Amino acid sequence: xxxxxxxxxxxxxxxxxxxxxxxxLEIPKGEVHAIxxxxxxxxxxxxxxxxxxxxxxxxxxxxxxxxVDLLDMDIDERSRAGFFLAFQYPHEIxxxxxANFLRAALQARLPKGEEIDAVAFYKDMYSKMDALSMxxxxxxxxxxxxxxxxxxxxxxxxQMMMLEPHYAVLDETDxxxxxxxxxxxxxxxxxxxxxxxGFLVITHYQRLLDxxxxxxxxVMFDGRIVKTGDKSLALELEAKGYDxxxxxxxxxx
Amino acid sequence: xxxxxxxxxxxxxxxGSVPWFAAPPVHDVALELPEWYRxxxxxxxxxxxxxxxxxxxxxxxxxxxxxxxxxxxxxAARPADxxxxxxxxxxAERVKDFAAHFVFANNRLIYSEVAxxxxxxxxxxxxxxxxxxxxxxxxxxxxxxxxxxxEKFLAxxxxxxxxxxxxxxxxxxxxxxxxxxxNFSGGDFQAIFPHTLAIAxxxxxxxxxDFFESIAEGEQSVIIGGADLIATxxxxxxxxxxxxESDSGPKHVQINSSRAGRDANIVSAFxxxxxxxxxxxxxxxxxxxxxDIQIFxxxxxxxxxxxxxxxxxxxxxxxxxxxxxxxxxxxDEARTIFAGLxxxxxxxxxxxxxxxxxxxLGSEKAExxxxxGLEIDADQVKCSHGSTSGQISDEEIFYLQARGIPAEAARQxxxxxxxxxxxxxxTGAEIKENLFERVERKxxxxxxx
Numbered sequence: 001x002x003x004x005x006x007x008x009x010x011x012x013x014x015x016x017x018x019x020x021x022x023x024x025l026e027i028p029k030g031e032v033h034a035i036x037x038x039x040x041x042x043x044x045x046x047x048x049x050x051x052x053x054x055x056x057x058x059x060x061x062x063x064x065x066x067x068v069d070l071l072d073m074d075i076d077e078r079s080r081a082g083f084f085l086a087f088q089y090p091h092e093i094x095x096x097x098x099a100n101f102l103r104a105a106l107q108a109r110l111p112k113g114e115e116i117d118a119v120a121f122y123k124d125m126y127s128k129m130d131a132l133s134m135x136x137x138x139x140x141x142x143x144x145x146x147x148x149x150x151x152x153x154x155x156x157x158x159q160m161m162m163l164e165p166h167y168a169v170l171d172e173t174d175x176x177x178x179x180x181x182x183x184x185x186x187x188x189x190x191x192x193x194x195x196x197x198g199f200l201v202i203t204h205y206q207r208l209l210d211x212x213x214x215x216x217x218x219v220m221f222d223g224r225i226v227k228t229g230d231k232s233l234a235l236e237l238e239a240k241g242y243d244x245x246x247x248x249x250x251x252x253x
Numbered sequence: 254x255x256x257x258x259x260x261x262x263x264x265x266x267x268x269g270s271v272p273w274f275a276a277p278p279v280h281d282v283a284l285e286l287p288e289w290y291r292x293x294x295x296x297x298x299x300x301x302x303x304x305x306x307x308x309x310x311x312x313x314x315x316x317x318x319x320x321x322x323x324x325x326x327x328x329a330a331r332p333a334d335x336x337x338x339x340x341x342x343x344x345a346e347r348v349k350d351f352a353a354h355f356v357f358a359n360n361r362l363i364y365s366e367v368a369x370x371x372x373x374x375x376x377x378x379x380x381x382x383x384x385x386x387x388x389x390x391x392x393x394x395x396x397x398x399x400x401x402x403x404e405k406f407l408a409x410x411x412x413x414x415x416x417x418x419x420x421x422x423x424x425x426x427x428x429x430x431x432x433x434x435x436n437f438s439g440g441d442f443q444a445i446f447p448h449t450l451a452i453a454x455x456x457x458x459x460x461x462x463d464f465f466e467s468i469a470e471g472e473q474s475v476i477i478g479g480a481d482l483i484a485t486x487x488x489x490x491x492x493x494x495x496x497x498e499s500d501s502g503p504k505h506v507q508i509n510s511s512r513a514g515r516d517a518n519i520v521s522a523f524x525x526x527x528x529x530x531x532x533x534x535x536x537x538x539x540x541x542x543x544x545d546i547q548i549f550x551x552x553x554x555x556x557x558x559x560x561x562x563x564x565x566x567x568x569x570x571x572x573x574x575x576x577x578x579x580x581x582x583x584x585d586e587a588r589t590i591f592a593g594l595x596x597x598x599x600x601x602x603x604x605x606x607x608x609x610x611x612x613x614l615g616s617e618k619a620e621x622x623x624x625x626g627l628e629i630d631a632d633q634v635k636c637s638h639g640s641t642s643g644q645i646s647d648e649e650i651f652y653l654q655a656r657g658i659p660a661e662a663a664r665q666x667x668x669x670x671x672x673x674x675x676x677x678x679x680t681g682a683e684i685k686e687n688l689f690e691r692v693e694r695k696x697x698x699x700x701x702x
Contacts, residue, residue: 051651051655052654052655053651054647054651074654074659074660075651075654075655075660076654076655076656076657076658076659076660076663078655079654079655079656079657080657085655087652087655090652091648091649091651091652093649093652093653093666093667093670094670094671094674095669095670095671095672095673095674095677096666096667096669096670096673100666101653101656101666104653104658104662104666105653105656105657105658108656108657108658108659108662109657142670142674159656163656163657
């Protein structure tokens with residue numbers, strides 16, 4: 001059984017329009033891969049499809065997580081099996097406190113009849129919040145309700161740290177962050193890097209990759225991976241722009 | 254101090270079926286009541302007889318199912334026979350840390366316990382307060398002139414009320430812990446008339462939790478309750494009506510009036526889970542500079558239940574504020590009606606006033622009616638009102654599911670959160686927890702049926 005998040009020839013459409021057109025990508029455990037691409041190339045669609053959003057229909061291909069068919073599972077099952085998506089636009093859940101939300105998410109991972117140790121839970125949460133420079137008042141506040149853009153993204157990383165997934169996809173986690181928040185978020189991700197965990201970092205800008213240094217960089221265009229390289233590819237893209245890739249593609253077509 | 258009152262010490266209503274339209278339903282003729290109170294009862298009875306029944310053409314009863322209202326079928330409540338069991342129930346449900354606890358069943362006091370009242374505070378059943386502190390009661394009792402349609406109910410209440418609680422916190426007296434009151438009702442068409450009169454004088458504070466419950470499931474008891482909440486200079490009153498009667502049977506009319514003086518704050522909340530037909534009227538006067546009143550409601554309505562709520566936020570001085578947040582979660586064929594009016598009286602400049610009603614529709618057959626209103630007669634005023642109705646969004650459920658929470662549990666968390674949004678605005682961790690658990694219990698009962 002391969003220890004990877006393995007996407008093979010993935011085709012997916014929304015309302016009859018095909019967005020992913022045969023995307024293949026393998027993220028071995030322990031590696032950080034980045035996907036860069038212009039707006040509309042299908043980056044966010046890829047993350048939603050992997051998480052199981054019902055608006056997206058997978059028409060062909062597969063996604064396996066450590067050999068297990070991810071697409072065959074319900075949304076919540078995927079999460080409990082170790083898949084995590086940090087949302088680009090995290091939802092607000094009024095009236096549900098951040099602490100209760102995290103507790104419910106962890107509780108859902110326990111066998112029936114087993115209860116979370118509240119003391120240990122709070123201790124763990126507080127230490128992780130400290131690492132993300134999050135004020136303790138966020139535990140009592142409603143999930144993302146009235147949070148600034150940066151606070152929402154930090155909250156996503158807190159959830160990731162609490163749920164300790166095997167594979168995490170970060171969907172444009174850098175968008176809307178100032179440089180200080182970006183550093184804090186990146187630091188949170190870097191602390192989670194381990195031989196036991198794989199990351200897929202989706203971003204439009206190279207800036208994030210200064211702080212979360214990827215092992216592999218992919219360029220996505222029109223629903224496919226069109227170029228793969230090391231971290232220097234991100235710098236090249238930043239310097240030459242996405243037109244460089246599209247022109248190169250046109251030349252070889 | 255703890256006592257269970259015996260039958261003959263209780264305020265006892267006339268036995269048997271009182272012919273309501275033949276004589277005023279004055280309870281307990283043996284009790285020595287002040288003359289002014291007897292006069293008030295008699296005058297109220299006369300107004301009750303004179304007033305028209307609520308009618309379809311009355312804007313205050315728009316959307317209401319008037320077939321639910323039938324004065325002619327009411328009879329006087331008889332003493333409950335399982336008093337000990339009711340007291341045990343009440344004790345199990347109250348908050349742990351309370352100042353005093355009073356239990357009434359069918360208009361009669363059946364239990365009282367004073368745990369922790371500060372010096373100078375008065376906390377007595379209203380009939381006893383009439384005898385011992387008649388002058389203070391007289392100054393504040395049922396002084397409301399405005400009405401949102403419930404005049405006839407209020408007149409009957411005035412003629413008949415002799416149960417409920419009188420709380421008086423004199424200047425600077427902080428009754429920190431909540432005062433808990435249970436009002437049990439039962440028996441088909443038997444009517445109870447609980448009244449709460451709470452006064453927080455200058456810089457004093459009072460918090461009251463009024464529970465309304467049924468003695469047994471499915472009986473068609475009638476509750477016509479009222480509350481007068483008064484806070485003067487810097488005084489604070491919090492009043493929570495926790496109505497968890499049987500889902501089928503009881504009809505409940507609750508008419509509350511609040512008056513806030515200079516820099517005073519009143520919080521008036523309705524949590525409704527039970528009752529077959531419920532009418533809440535909440536009249537709120539911000540009378541002097543700095544007065545602030547908050548009105549919250551959380552209602553979980555299912556089956557064929559109908560909740561009808563009417564509110565008035567009347568700003569009568571400069572720099573007054575008010576905030577209203579009503580939340581309805583509707584299931585099955587349930588109906589809700591919300592009609593709210595903000596009135597900024599002439600000269601009440603620099604008013605801040607908000608009014609929001611949100612409906613969460615859990616069924617296609619549920620019906621939520623909202624009628625927000627604004628009348629502004631002043632300058633430099635910030636007012637907003639709004640109402641929304643909708644279902645839980647798929648995106649919210651997706652977000653929770655993406656964290657491993659199963660869809661059904663996600664749906665429930667979001668609904669509970671929706672209700673909690675208004676409950677969480679109250680003061681007192683134990684009060685909020687108590688209310689939240691009740692709401693959770695009703696959600697569980699809807700799930701398990």
